[in-house]
Amino acid sequence: MSGTIVVTMAGRGSRFYQAGYTVPKYEIVAHGHSLFYWSMLSLKHFITADTRVVFVCLAENDSGAYVRAQCAALGIADVHIHELAELTDGQATSAHVSRALWRADGPLLIYNIDTYVEPDALRPEAIPAGADGWIPCFQVPGEHWSFVKLGEDGWATEVAEKRRISDYASIGLYWFAAGADYVAAYERYFADPAHLVGGERYVAPLYQQLLRDGKRIAIADLAPRRVHVLGTPAELAVFEAATPN
Secondary structure (H helix, E strand, C coil), rough: CCCCEEEEEECCCHHHHCCCCCCCCCEEECCCCCCCHHHHHHHCCCCCCCCEEEEEEHHHHHHHHHHHHHHHHHHHEEEEEECCCCCCCCCCHHHHHHHHHCCCCCCEEECCCEEEEHHHHHHHHHHHCCCCCEEEEEEECCCCCCCEEECCCCCEEEEEECCCCCCCEEECCCCEHHHHHHHHHHHHHCCCCCCEEECCCCCCCHHHHHHHCCCCCCEECCCHHEEEEEHHHHHHHHHHCCCCC
16 A cells, blocks of 8 residues: 555553553553554555555653564554654544655555454455545444444445444544545544544544535444454463464
């Protein structure tokens, strides 16, 4: 994929430290590889020679050298680090503050550092022609996800955070046909403080702004067995007990 991938990894991973882990979450090893490796492997088919990858990190974690070494091993060449002095009010902001590093043209993909999706389940050719946004989803229980509601034509009609408006839950990957659309949506949507959820600025609701602007948002419906969420010690334990593909 030409354009820019933004990987947000600017949290403290406090639940893992509380569980006894002694390294940042992205350095934790499972099945012989770090969680950083597993997350980046998810994007195998999106990272090409001309893809810029921007990592948004917390300065106190001193992530730069580790990230650059891991990217070199993975063959990722155009790597940029944006360090934050403190925690932001959510992933949407963490991505937004790195915008000066994005390529001026091409799509924008935002991902996290604690989800592994089997790479063949995520391919850019799955994005429908004419889509302004794309949200890979899976059908799982729970209220703690971002959700997408579809119309009869299969295109999204609503996107909500922590509100189960459908069975389609986001896996945590967000694609925008143009980075400029993300910036404009962020600045317009969050101009209304009521759009924060629990005081946080999430990425998924920004598609609501795109929908209001007449943009077309698509999803992919992934098999749950191909998505491995690694955000908590309990979720990591499930992954460690499985055989990854």
